[in-house]
Each structure stands twice: as structure tokens, then as C-alpha cells.
Amino acid sequence: QIEAASNSSNVATQDEADVPLRNISMTTAAPVDQVKWVAQMLSQDSGRKITVNDVFCSCVTAALAKQFQYHRQRMLILAEVAGDKSTQPLPPIERFHVTIPVHLRGGIVLPGESVGNWLGAFTARLPGESDHAITLTATERL
Secondary structure, eight states, rough: OOOSSSSSSSSSOOTTSSSSOOOOOOOOSHHHHHHHHHHHHHHHHHSSOOOOOHHHHHHHHHHHHHHHHHHHHHHHHHHHHHTTOOOOOOOOOOEEEEEEEEEETTSOOOOTTTTTTTTEEEEEEESSSSSSHHHHHHHHOO
């Protein structure tokens, strides 16, 4: 867990009340070897070079699109239950702009090794939750 505030719990003190807490979660649900295999198979099927980053970005944007759809529907249901007739549905997010960090020296950062200033990033525009993007297959989404 990484937090912007200096305390070690999720409760901010009075001085830190304006600093939002940030959390990060990690999982081993997708071992890199399996994702590499998926990328290789998709590359063969599509005739294009599909990378591990392509696969992960596709999965993340598809998950975000589903989350946005879920919360949009939930917001409308809650407004209906509360009798709020003025709540309008939010338009779908057609594209996601994501920033992807890159270790500029390449390879694995070894334990105890610092990346120092060897960290860069690039921005990519990825499909969002428009009607067309939702109906994309996994390969088309890449």
C-alpha cells in the first residue's frame, strides 16, 4: 500500500486532511509467461506484432469500461429510487488516455538497484466504452 500522506493507516490526521490517500494493489492473476504466450498467439493470428504491454493495456481498458458502465447504471438506479428525475446519464467515455511508465535502461530492476532518472513514460490513446469499443473483440481492441 502506497499512501500520499505520511501516516501508515488510511485515516488522515487534521494536518493531512487535504492530502488524498492513494492505494495501489497488485496481483499475480496474469503471470508474465502466460501473457507473453497470449501476445505471441495474437501476433500470429493478426499478422501484427502484439506486445505484453498491448495485452495488459487492452485488459485494463476493457475492465475500466465495464466499471464505468456499472457505476453509470448504478447512479441512474439510485436516482430513480430516490425519485430524482433530473439525473441524466453521463455520456460514454470513448477513449482512455493512459500514461505508461518505461524503464529506460530496459530489463529487470534488480533488488537494491535504483532506477534513478532512468524512468520515462509515454501516453497512449486506447479504446474506451463507446458502442463500437464495447463490441470490439480482444484482438481488435489491441
